[in-house]
Amino acid sequence: MEPMFRIDGDELVLAMPVEGVAADCLARPLSDLGLAPGTARQVLRVEAPPTWRWTTTDAAFLAAVVGELDGATRVLDVRGVPKELRSLLDLARARPATVEPVGPRFDIRARVGALALAAVADARLFIELLGQVVLLLPRYAAGRARIRRADISEMLADCGHRALPIVAIVNLLMGGILAFVGAVELEDFGAGIYVANLVGIASVRELTPILIAIVLAGRTGASFAATIATMQGNEEIDALTTLGVPAEEFLVLPRVVTLSLLMPLFFLYGSAFSLAGGLLVATPILGISPIAYLKQTQDAIGGPNFAIGALKALVFGAVVALIGCHQGLRASRSAAGVGAATTSAVVDSIIAVIALDAVFAVCAHALHI
Amino acid sequence: MDTGAAISIDDVDIGYGGAPVQSGICVEIERGEIFAIVGDSGSGKSTLLKTMIGLIQPCRGAIRFAGKPLAEHMERGAPPFGVLFQNGALWTSMTVEENVTLPMELQRYSTSAARPALARFKLALVGLAGHEHQSPASLSGGMRKRAALARALALDPGVLFLDEPSAGLDPLTSRRLDRLVTDLRDGLGITVVLVTHEIESLYSIADRMLFLDGEAHRPVVLGAPAELAKSAESAKVRDFLRARAAVGALHPEAS
Numbered sequence: 001m002e003p004m005f006r007i008d009g010d011e012l013v014l015a016m017p018v019e020g021v022a023a024d025c026l027a028r029p030l031s032d033l034g035l036a037p038g039t040a041r042q043v044l045r046v047e048a049p050p051t052w053r054w055t056t057t058d059a060a061f062l063a064a065v066v067g068e069l070d071g072a073t074r075v076l077d078v079r080g081v082p083k084e085l086r087s088l089l090d091l092a093r094a095r096p097a098t099v100e101p102v103g104p105r106f107d108i109r110a111r112v113g114a115l116a117l118a119a120v121a122d123a124r125l126f127i128e129l130l131g132q133v134v135l136l137l138p139r140y141a142a143g144r145a146r147i148r149r150a151d152i153s154e155m156l157a158d159c160g161h162r163a164l165p166i167v168a169i170v171n172l173l174m175g176g177i178l179a180f181v182g183a184v185e186l187e188d189f190g191a192g193i194y195v196a197n198l199v200g201i202a203s204v205r206e207l208t209p210i211l212i213a214i215v216l217a218g219r220t221g222a223s224f225a226a227t228i229a230t231m232q233g234n235e236e237i238d239a240l241t242t243l244g245v246p247a248e249e250f251l252v253l254p255r256v257v258t259l260s261l262l263m264p265l266f267f268l269y270g271s272a273f274s275l276a277g278g279l280l281v282a283t284p285i286l287g288i289s290p291i292a293y294l295k296q297t298q299d300a301i302g303g304p305n306f307a308i309g310a311l312k313a314l315v316f317g318a319v320v321a322l323i324g325c326h327q328g329l330r331a332s333r334s335a336a337g338v339g340a341a342t343t344s345a346v347v348d349s350i351i352a353v354i355a356l357d358a359v360f361a362v363c364a365h366a367l368h369i
Numbered sequence: 370m371d372t373g374a375a376i377s378i379d380d381v382d383i384g385y386g387g388a389p390v391q392s393g394i395c396v397e398i399e400r401g402e403i404f405a406i407v408g409d410s411g412s413g414k415s416t417l418l419k420t421m422i423g424l425i426q427p428c429r430g431a432i433r434f435a436g437k438p439l440a441e442h443m444e445r446g447a448p449p450f451g452v453l454f455q456n457g458a459l460w461t462s463m464t465v466e467e468n469v470t471l472p473m474e475l476q477r478y479s480t481s482a483a484r485p486a487l488a489r490f491k492l493a494l495v496g497l498a499g500h501e502h503q504s505p506a507s508l509s510g511g512m513r514k515r516a517a518l519a520r521a522l523a524l525d526p527g528v529l530f531l532d533e534p535s536a537g538l539d540p541l542t543s544r545r546l547d548r549l550v551t552d553l554r555d556g557l558g559i560t561v562v563l564v565t566h567e568i569e570s571l572y573s574i575a576d577r578m579l580f581l582d583g584e585a586h587r588p589v590v591l592g593a594p595a596e597l598a599k600s601a602e603s604a605k606v607r608d609f610l611r612a613r614a615a616v617g618a619l620h621p622e623a624s
Contacts, residue, residue, distance in 0.1 A: 023480040023487075024482050059490065060490035088557065091493075091549075092498075
């Protein structure tokens with residue numbers, strides 16, 4: 001099953017086995033099969049039995065031999081092969097192999113540096129987008145922004161009532177869990193009634209804005225990223241740009257405004273459900289009346305906590321929308337780019353929301369709110 | 370029933386449910402033939418190709434490869450054909466060589482040690498020697514098509530389907546691809562079925578063509594392009610095939 005090389009005068013003779021070349025010969029160095037460095041000749045004569053029916057494996061083997069000998073002799077004359085096989089060998093020889101590109105060596109410092117530079121460039125693009133949107137806001141407020149009202153309605157529906165059930169469920173459960181944990185711990189100290197304070201302040205000031213922002217990052221922010229990334233791939237954004245309408249105005253601005261304005265409404269809606277969740281769980285466990293629980297909640301929360309919660313919701317909404325649009329705009333023009341943009345939009349939004357919440361906490365503490 | 374033809378299309382209706390896009394298609398494609406499917410936009414060229422490769426079931430009739438239905442070939446393992454999709458459809462997460470070796474691995478073709486060498490040979494045949502370790506994204510449009518052609522040849526199929534091979538390519542690259550297809554047919558002895566709307570490709574490589582009429586919803590002619598340009602009964606077909614002559618008359622320096 002192994003081909004044999006031999007020298008016959010000025011010719012190198014390759015005797016092909018009757019059954020053809022075994023596939024494993026393709027993986028072996030040709031020197032193992034008798035093609036020694038000094039055996040190269042200008043003529044390669046292939047000897048094959050009359051019953052030989054060449055296969056692609058034979059052709060691949062001969063192409064490898066010819067490639068090796070082409071490097072050693074200037075012009076290699078191949079004889080004794082059928083016409084079709086010769087045309088295949090000519091086809092494989094016709095285009096000389098190009099030098100294989102050698103990839104850069106892995107260097108952890110270079111990799112970290114490249115990632116850091118990419119992060120800085122990305123942050124710069126995000127800040128540019130933020131600036132463009134802020135500069136466009138007066139035009140939007142004056143009703144002169146180039147947007148489609150139908151898009152706004154669609155966005156309101158998408159971000160609005162279709163998100164209501166998930167916001168209600170998440171906040172109801174969160175209020176209930178807070179109340180349960182609080183009731184179990186505080187009851188031991190005879191301070192069960194303060195569960196209302198715990199649930200009220202934690203929900204309104206911190207958890208409801210964050211939870212809603214995370215839910216909308218996964219739902220609406222990802223949808224913004226996917227939509228805009230798909231438009232990028234279909235050259236729809238290029239079409240807009242050639243019409244003199246920047247994507248920041250036509251696509252980003254309405255999304256940011258819509259989500260920013262909807263988020264405080266979601267905040268009120270979500271807060272009502274989280275407080276209801278707390279009420280439903282705490283009153284039977286602690287044996288207190290709903291009226292007493294609600295009165296304690298009302299005394300605990302107060303206007304500033306509501307104001308901070310609403311302001312957070314507004315800012316989180318803008319950030320989630322901006323990040324979704326930003327990831328969509330910088331997506332690569334492929335289906336994979338759409339998926340990557342969606343993932344990045346969700347991850348970046350969640351990180352940004354939690355980081356911003358920390359900033360809010362520090363500012364509120366400094367201002368004694 | 371083996372009639373000796375590489376592909377037999379026996380009274381086939383094609384479509385996506387509802388009214389067929391094309392009805393009563395009867396064709397025998399000979400071994401070693403380059404057969405073109407042409408027609409006006411929306412006439413069902415790509416639908417016919419998808420039906421032939423089993424992505425869509427025919428509404429009626431049967432398609433056989435070497436006398437056997439596709440399902441019978443698939444039961445035995447590999448499909449009897451390779452396909453070059455319109456956009457190449459290379460797997461972007463893999464290198465060019467991996468794109469060619471993967472079909473061999475999935476079908477357990479040859480030995481694991483020989484597969485890389487076979488893949489390199491296929492890539493050399495299409496002029497991509499030395500590009501084995503590049504990602505598809507780093508290749509030009511013409512190179513991606515050739516890499517996809519090498520992948521289509523991975524399992525040494527008897528039939529090669531090409532869906533608009535010239536789409537998105539400049540005329541020079543398109544002509545080179547045509548020449549490559551002819552060379553591969555001559556060298557490997559394979560049957561080639563291509564869907565095209567490129568008149569130049571049609572004249573330069575196709576032995577025969579089937580014209581699908583989108584308005585009549587049935588194939589109107591079958592024959593050699595050059596002969597049909599002169600003698601086809603349908604004025605639509607003559608106009609279609611004479612488009613090249615019209616371009617030549619308008620821009621003599623181009624012809």
